[in-house]
Amino acid sequence: MTDSSRPSDSSRPSDHIDAPEPGKITQPRLGFVGYLRFFWRQLTSMRTALFLLLLLAIAAIPGSLVPQVTSDPNGVIQFKDKNPGITPVLEFFQVFTTYSSVWFSAIYLLLFVSLIGCVIPRTKHHLDALRARPPKTPANLSRLEGFTTRTVEVDAETAIESARKLLRRQGYRTERYAPGSPGQAGLSVSAERGYLRETGNLVFHTALIGVLLGVGIGGGLGFTGQRVVVEGDAFVNGLGSYDSFNPGRFLDEQSLVPYSIRLDSFEPVYEETLTSNAIGQALDYTANVTTTVGTGEPEKATVKVNYPLPIGGTEVYLLGNGYAPVLTVRDPEGTVVFSQPTAFLPQDANLFSLGVIKLPDGLDEQVGIRSLLYPSAVELDSGALASSFPDLLNPVLTMEVYTGDLGLDNGAGTNAYVLDVSSLTEIAGRTADAPTIRLGVGDSIDLPNGLGSVELSEIPRFVSFDVHYDPAVPWVFTFAILVVAGLLTSLFIPRRRVWVAAVTNPDGSVTLEYAALARGDDPTLPRAVTAIADEHSQGLGLRVDS
């Protein structure tokens, strides 16, 4: 079927395949309003929607090539270090924050404006169509799809009325047209079904707007916070308590529900079968916690990967874990100047970990320690240590000790996990007179230069909790369901118009003409018309021609 034979549909963009073919263009002079209308029509055209969709797909690519601040902040820092030349250019184009950049936002906002401009008139038109009668029967049914005829021995009135009932039973909305009305040669019934197809289409597009709004509003009203907790310690849901805290723009920080979570223990399970090719692989992580909401009773709970803990309107996720060795440092008199756990950053699957301890006060000099932890230490042929299993089977801690100005007094922020040794003097380690210190649990050793002593008291575990609050999640989820429901109905419910017209022959018999028209793709339409014609004519008693 060619496009010109499709019915005109003023609600669709002018370049929609169901819209009438544009005639010869006579360009009138456009006034200001005319230009506005012209640009609006351009913006809401199918071609623009298509262009913006493809542009959006292309615009999303750079954000996957370059690390993003939101998903990989450390990657961004590393990338900038490695590529100082191109960094200013990328920063200018906001590539490190692609998905909130001006240009990316511009594309999707234009796309949604185009979408709204398309959806509103279509909704109005669809509401009208829902109230309107099925359209008049076309004069020449043979030009339409699935055209077929049957001849029966009943009068036209009976035939058309039974056709109307049959179509109604099949879910069609029907309207009878009599010969008298304009353009109607004979008695006929016009039927239409599948209004849900357009409803689904509109629901799909409208729900996409809902998803976008939900994402935007939820991000603005919520927050995310990260906190490292060592076994035995607790943290409270409050601004000052998080290691990092990212509030949404409209978050009322007073509204945080006061609760506390104490990490009682963290229990990992590792593959221990010696013959297994997965030995050492984590099989399960469980954080046992005690929670207290407000002034309520403490309650036991667990947090697992994939099973966050809902508490006080937030969700608490278990995202990372490792060891936090407790080092006890004493001055030469034996007074404890430092004794607390320090979270070590895991470097591999066997939890070989790296930690930094800074001691600005208490000893005669400022001391910085760069420390490595091997939970299950084995000595390689080269003499170097490695960890062969993530559990604490044979824990060994090594320390390189530095003295000098740690740079903590000038007020500039420093990374707690990095020790800048450029202005420090190594007093124990590879370049010092004293060798690298090695400690097992419970071991104590004197620091060089009579500074004091250091003891590895114990090695508790730590976990990192992510706390998320997003009040819009149920809304986003609801709209996502509507997106799917709308998509399915708009793609798979056929919208059909079917006509049955009766022509009384000179011999008194009646020839029934059946034909249909589809809106959108509808490959089974001819078969459906044949089925209707067969069922209908057989019900009436088909005349068998000799």
Place this chain on the structure above:
Amino acid sequence: MNPTLEAFSLLMAVSSIALYALAFIVFALDLGTRAAPAAEAAPAAASVGIGSTAVLAPPAPPSTALPSITRWGRVGMALTVIAWLLNATAVITRGVSVGRVPWANMYEFALTAVAIIVGVFLLAQFWRRLSFLGAYVTALALLSLVLATVNFYVDATPLPPPLQSVWIVVHVFVAILGTAFFALGAGLSVVQLLQARRTTKGTGLKFLQTLPGAETLENLAYRLNVMGFVFWTFTLIFGAIWASRAWGRYWGWDTKEVWTFIIWTIFAGYIHARATRGWRGSRSAWLAIIGFAAVLFNFTIVNLFFKGLHAYSGL
């Protein structure tokens, strides 16, 4: 874990490679030896008979019927069924050997994806006679399995905690189903483009004469791609639900999320293109092919070279 069963699974996978190779050869021979049907050959012969004053006979209108299966096509189909059975056995035994779904790393994903793509292809034969896509599908299966077995084979290991979720069953399975429909759709779109070129330029591969016109091929491709799009939408949504359970946010522009979004957007564009005047036909076919290329890119290049949260278990 059961190393014996794991080894058996690998044996089955390698055997299926051999049979896919055989099936491909037979399907290729089939395409190469297909002759033009009598209906199209006859007018050409007639015009020769008229001699120098010949008026070119108008080209026969493109057929809308799919060709019935040839004898070689039947052989190819039979080989494909056997290859598929071996492939499916490899998938199942791999899963049983380690007591979990067999799609937790690239090797397993490729193994299962090939089984599902070929499975959908075989099932599609009950819907339409698409045996002419056999060479394309078996080539895809062959290449994927060889690359996966040679480059990405890893021992079967239990799932790490982040993957221990029912969503790995749903999310990944739906993604593979979407991929399967996109793969078939892209194959039809390629044939459609070849057919369209043959119709306009008058030259092209000979077997195209036995195939229906570009418009029929396009309609078939559209219906498959729409199925793919629905499954891909589910992939996105199930992935978001899982991400909100495992990572604490339903969407975070992780590299794999970005590419899943890009693919969704391309196919959304494809569906719009089909409804835009001037874009139906070859242009929208190109979009479908680009979309499937993005799916392959997402699985290979993004997995291997892009840093992201979807990396577990080595590969």
